[in-house]
Amino acid sequence: xxxxxxxxxxxxxxxxxxxxxxxxxxxxxxxxxxxxxxxxxxxxxxxxxxxxxxxxxxxxxxxxxxxxxxxxxxxxxxxxxxxxxxxxxxxxxxxxxxxxxxxxxxxxxxxxxxxxxxxxxxxxxxxxxxxxxxxxxxxxxxxxxxxxxxxxxxxxxxxxxxxxxxxxxxxxxxxxxxxxxxxxxxxxxxxxxxxxxxxxxxxxxxxxxxxxxxxxxxxxxxxxxxxxxxxxxxxxxxxxxxxxxxxxxxxxxxxxxxxxxxxxxxxxxxxxxxxxxxxxxxxxxxxxxxxxxxxxxxxxxxxxxxxxxxxxxxxxxxxxx
Amino acid sequence: xxxxxxxxxxxxxxxxxxxxxxxxxxxxxxxxxxxxxxxxxxxxxxxxxxxxxxxxxxxxxxxxxxxxxxxxxxxxxxxxxxxxxxxxxxxxxxxxxxxxxxxxxxxxxxxxxxxxxxxxxxxxxxxxxxxxxxxxxxxxxxxxxxxxxxxxxxxxxxxxxxxxxxxxxxxxxxxxxxxxxxxxxxxxxxxxxxxxxxxxxxxxxxxxxxxxxxxxxxxxxxxxxxxxxxxxxxxxxxxxxxxxxxxxxxxxxx
Numbered sequence: 032x033x034x035x036x037x038x039x040x041x042x043x044x045x046x047x048x049x050x051x052x053x054x055x056x057x058x059x060x061x062x063x064x065x066x067x068x069x070x071x072x073x074x075x076x077x078x079x080x081x082x083x084x085x086x087x088x089x090x091x092x093x094x095x096x097x098x099x100x101x102x103x104x105x106x107x108x109x110x111x112x113x114x115x116x117x118x119x120x121x122x123x124x125x126x127x128x129x130x131x132x133x134x135x136x137x138x139x140x141x142x143x144x145x146x147x148x149x150x151x152x153x154x155x156x157x158x159x160x161x162x163x164x165x166x167x168x169x170x171x172x173x174x175x176x177x178x179x180x181x182x183x184x185x186x187x188x189x190x191x192x193x194x195x196x197x198x199x200x201x202x203x204x205x206x207x208x209x210x211x212x213x214x215x216x217x218x219x220x221x222x223x224x225x226x227x228x229x230x231x232x233x234x235x236x237x238x239x240x241x242x243x244x245x246x247x248x249x250x251x252x253x254x255x256x257x258x259x260x261x262x263x264x265x266x267x268x269x270x271x272x273x274x275x276x277x278x279x280x281x282x283x284x285x286x287x288x289x290x291x292x293x294x295x296x297x298x299x300x301x302x303x304x305x306x307x308x309x310x311x312x313x314x315x316x317x318x319x320x321x322x323x324x325x326x327x328x329x330x331x332x333x334x335x336x337x338x339x340x341x342x343x344x345x346x347x348x349x350x351x352x
Numbered sequence: 353x354x355x356x357x358x359x360x361x362x363x364x365x366x367x368x369x370x371x372x373x374x375x376x377x378x379x380x381x382x383x384x385x386x387x388x389x390x391x392x393x394x395x396x397x398x399x400x401x402x403x404x405x406x407x408x409x410x411x412x413x414x415x416x417x418x419x420x421x422x423x424x425x426x427x428x429x430x431x432x433x434x435x436x437x438x439x440x441x442x443x444x445x446x447x448x449x450x451x452x453x454x455x456x457x458x459x460x461x462x463x464x465x466x467x468x469x470x471x472x473x474x475x476x477x478x479x480x481x482x483x484x485x486x487x488x489x490x491x492x493x494x495x496x497x498x499x500x501x502x503x504x505x506x507x508x509x510x511x512x513x514x515x516x517x518x519x520x521x522x523x524x525x526x527x528x529x530x531x532x533x534x535x536x537x538x539x540x541x542x543x544x545x546x547x548x549x550x551x552x553x554x555x556x557x558x559x560x561x562x563x564x565x566x567x568x569x570x571x572x573x574x575x576x577x578x579x580x581x582x583x584x585x586x587x588x589x590x591x592x593x594x595x596x597x598x599x600x601x602x603x604x605x606x
Contacts, residue, residue, distance in 0.1 A: 084446045087599060106450040114446045120439030122364070124371045129364075136360035137447045181443070 037189040037220030043092030052078045053244045060220040067231050068224040070241035076224040080191045084114040097188040113182030117193040119174050123167035138185035156180040172203040192223045208233045242332045252324050260322025265289045273310035357449040361457025380472045383416030397540030413477035414564030415537035418557050426524030428462035428507030433517040437604030459504045466500035487570035495563035498581035502556050505588035512595035516603040531557045556584045
């Protein structure tokens, strides 16, 4: 095993039919680290993982897995990673045992070692009682567990898990998160994509927010909140909120108004209330909203949309003039 | 380890086939059922060609083997398409198996199926239908091996070119009948129209039947047939190598 990062992606770009899928992506994952890729559908998470696994070639940039250049030696690098793709891929006419056995054989395991390892993995994923069941008879959650278990007959230095808990029940999700945590504790580097923010906390993972094919923020949840988070005050009125100016970023929705505030909430709240003037008599409630990962995610991705729209408007304005 | 991974892939395909061997069984049973109906026509063809001491089975058996073996093109193509349907193709690509190992693994079972069909059709044809090999069983097997290689190469090309299994299936079904007909497998070559007789050497099935006849009747040399069949295999392997895209998207069921 290489002593350096398990995954290094530098300047990775990818286009599909002229559409940008990834743009100058830089990502590094250390052994034992879990990085959760957070992003909306179409943000580029699956494309990033496909390129890391050498299932797709980038248009530019470099990819290294456990010290192996994936563009020059993809097969050698693929022996150092395992990928559980977004869509469940199992052999439905074969048993759970045959599905696991096949990937164990591909990983180079034989006979007694394979049998022992197969049972260990099946036990860890609660599949031990259904080893001889055809996979077409498994539930969604069971098939999803098998789908992930198949790459763990011989745990590699890098694991790429693309939405592994999609469509599974609460108990299965908890079990899989526990297993992922154990794998990281054993030294595997894990790149994990998800829509579920609570999984970040449960995995005690670092975060990479991906939007429009770019990684727009990276770090621990605490660091991201500290750097990008913004507190807000939510004011609820009996009718439509009044129109206020000079108090910063304001969002209104129905009878509520949310005002972004800086680092001294008491002073900011007092200032906002003073600005209300006569409208204060219509105020029904005041709530302080502390920043969390969700608000950071939404704020960062909305800023990206605004920035892109602004750039497009500038170009359009230039063409018109 | 190189052969180990290819063997693992072939073994996995065998596990899948074992669960549903019906298509392969049909490819052995149907020819044996049709041979008795075709014997008289092929006997007349031998008479027309002044070939003595024949019962017609000497061509009916190879004709049906050549015709039905072609359906293995679709079966070998299915080995790839079902991986896409089951979402296991990218798993296989991302596994420690190299491209070469995957391809070798995937063509191993179709090659064995072709060999098995050859043994059963000719073996049972001999036992049940009175086929006598006046030439050499070894020559017969060599022609069979060359034809099998061509079929597998054709299967790889069909997989490379077709985007959906419906396309692959259509090519296989139409190809089987067209190539068998033009090669003299459905209608004896001697009874084909003049224009068909003149172009039939352009199709591999003609050379397969010609080689089988030479081995069975003990007349002529199988070498030209073997060389031509291997040349066809080489051409299709080249086309497959140029057109095959591992990251290509395939649709299995539409």
